Amino acid sequence: MRVKTKDLYDEYLITSMVAGFEPVEVDHAYGCVMVGRDGREYLDCFSGIAVVNAGHCHPEVVSAAKVQMDKFIHCGAYVYYSPPVGELARRLAEITRGGLRKSFFGSSGAEAVEGAIRLAKQFTKRKEVVALTHGFHGRTVGALSVSGTRGRKKGAGPYLSGVAFAPAPYCYRCPLKLKYPGCGVACADCMKHVLECQTSGDVAAFIAEPVMGEGGIIVPPPEYLPKVVEIVRDDGALFIADEVQSGFGRTGKLFAVEHYSVEPDILCMAKGIADGFPLSAFIARPEVADAFTPGDHLSTFGGNPVSCAAALANIDVLLSNDLPGRAAQVGAGMIERLQAFQRRCAMVGDVRGLGLMIGLELVKDENRTPATREAGKVRSLCREKGVLFGVGGPYANVIRIQPPLLLSEIDANHAAEVLEQAISTLHP
Numbered sequence: 001m002r003v004k005t006k007d008l009y010d011e012y013l014i015t016s017m018v019a020g021f022e023p024v025e026v027d028h029a030y031g032c033v034m035v036g037r038d039g040r041e042y043l044d045c046f047s048g049i050a051v052v053n054a055g056h057c058h059p060e061v062v063s064a065a066k067v068q069m070d071k072f073i074h075c076g077a078y079v080y081y082s083p084p085v086g087e088l089a090r091r092l093a094e095i096t097r098g099g100l101r102k103s104f105f106g107s108s109g110a111e112a113v114e115g116a117i118r119l120a121k122q123f124t125k126r127k128e129v130v131a132l133t134h135g136f137h138g139r140t141v142g143a144l145s146v147s148g149t150r151g152r153k154k155g156a157g158p159y160l161s162g163v164a165f166a167p168a169p170y171c172y173r174c175p176l177k178l179k180y181p182g183c184g185v186a187c188a189d190c191m192k193h194v195l196e197c198q199t200s201g202d203v204a205a206f207i208a209e210p211v212m213g214e215g216g217i218i219v220p221p222p223e224y225l226p227k228v229v230e231i232v233r234d235d236g237a238l239f240i241a242d243e244v245q246s247g248f249g250r251t252g253k254l255f256a257v258e259h260y261s262v263e264p265d266i267l268c269m270a271k272g273i274a275d276g277f278p279l280s281a282f283i284a285r286p287e288v289a290d291a292f293t294p295g296d297h298l299s300t301f302g303g304n305p306v307s308c309a310a311a312l313a314n315i316d317v318l319l320s321n322d323l324p325g326r327a328a329q330v331g332a333g334m335i336e337r338l339q340a341f342q343r344r345c346a347m348v349g350d351v352r353g354l355g356l357m358i359g360l361e362l363v364k365d366e367n368r369t370p371a372t373r374e375a376g377k378v379r380s381l382c383r384e385k386g387v388l389f390g391v392g393g394p395y396a397n398v399i400r401i402q403p404p405l406l407l408s409e410i411d412a413n414h415a416a417e418v419l420e421q422a423i424s425t426l427h428p
């Protein structure tokens with residue numbers, strides 16, 4: 001008899017997912033569909049944690065990877081010249097803005113964040129970092145040190161010193177108890193206070209996600225980023241945009257910073273860069289990038305040529321099919337529909353998002369008590385009906401809708417219908 005993969009996981013894997021496993025044993029996947037080993041099809045609205053933006057196993061991405069695999073799989077991109085690595089670096093310089101030009105490749109989002117912070121320190125000759133509460137930047141010690149979420153940080157300290165946090169632009173749970181737009185984005189002004197009172201004036205960088213993902217899909221008001229970035233730049237710090245989750249079309253633009261009139265000094269990317277192949281990068285302006293001196297930074301697997309070839313094909317697929325534009329359109333329709341549902345259902349406290357990066361925050365009462373258990377139940381009910389969502393946010397009460405960007409309007413409506421029905425079951 002075939003051994004269940006769940007049993008192998010239970011026996012042999014180290015796992016600690018807060019939201020628990022979905023009982024789906026994946027056999028294969030294509031487009032927006034994941035197929036279980038029992039033959040059941042699921043509409044995937046989570047994309048392997050916001051990764052397969054061009055859809056599962058996009059034929060052009062798969063074919064580019066296969067061609068590269070037949071040539072060579074690894075050579076050490078920092079020892080020998082690897083054509084897909086050079087070509088991808090040029091492509092990233094073409095598709096980003098603000099004079100970003102030179103890239104460093106790693107394998108994971110956390111690795112990109114660590115490298116970006118190191119580069120900022122080297123360039124500015126400064127040592128401290130400011131970040132945002134509710135921000136998430138990865139699971140390595142440096143990345144966790146600049147993450148503002150207790151749930152992710154517990155048990156792994158002590159963390160790096162020289163890190164200070166400003167309040168996130170989380171309007172639904174404003175830490176200043178103010179209301180937008182009357183607040184005048186006072187949370188951005190808090191950064192002045194943070195720099196003056198919590199740092200020694202030696203800040204190398206401000207790191208932030210332009211749209212916060214793991215923190216519960218928090219979309220800053222339009223004025224927030226330009227204002228806060230001006231404050232940190234006046235203090236001599238660089239702005240590192242962590243677009244690991246928001247990049248590659250997810251928010252309706254190729255990069256989420258394009259929604260805001262602001263350009264980063266360093267931009268981190270991973271997840272959607274290669275449609276599921278492991279790869280990450282940070283890109284910087286040449287004068288910043290050249291702050292690394294020989295021997296400063298390296299990654300054995302970084303810039304894997306198969307992943308880079310896949311990334312080149314992935315970028316072509318995203319742009320030639322205008323998947324960011326499609327995400328903007330389908331996402332806007334979905335947000336509108338879910339906001340109409342919110343007006344009928346008190347359990348839906350907030351619906352927010354940009355493009356196909358959408359969060360639906362569930363609450364128990366008028367005091368906005370997080371409906372954590374209920375969010376887990378909603379996720380399960382939807383899975384039983386064949387639609388997969390994520391759960392996130394500091395209280396694990398935000399349903400995360402982050403499907404592949406080729407989701408059709410019909411499928412988007414079906415997913416929303418299933419979600420609304422599941423929530424209505426718990427809160428008729």
Ligand SMILES: Cc1ncc(COP(=O)(O)O)c(C=O)c1O
Pocket residue numbers: 107108109110111113136137138139209213214242243244245246270271
């Ligand atoms: C914004 C952001 N930065 C960094 C990371 C870490 O990426 P990885 O898990 O690939 O290390 C994540 C992962 O969720 C993320 O959302």
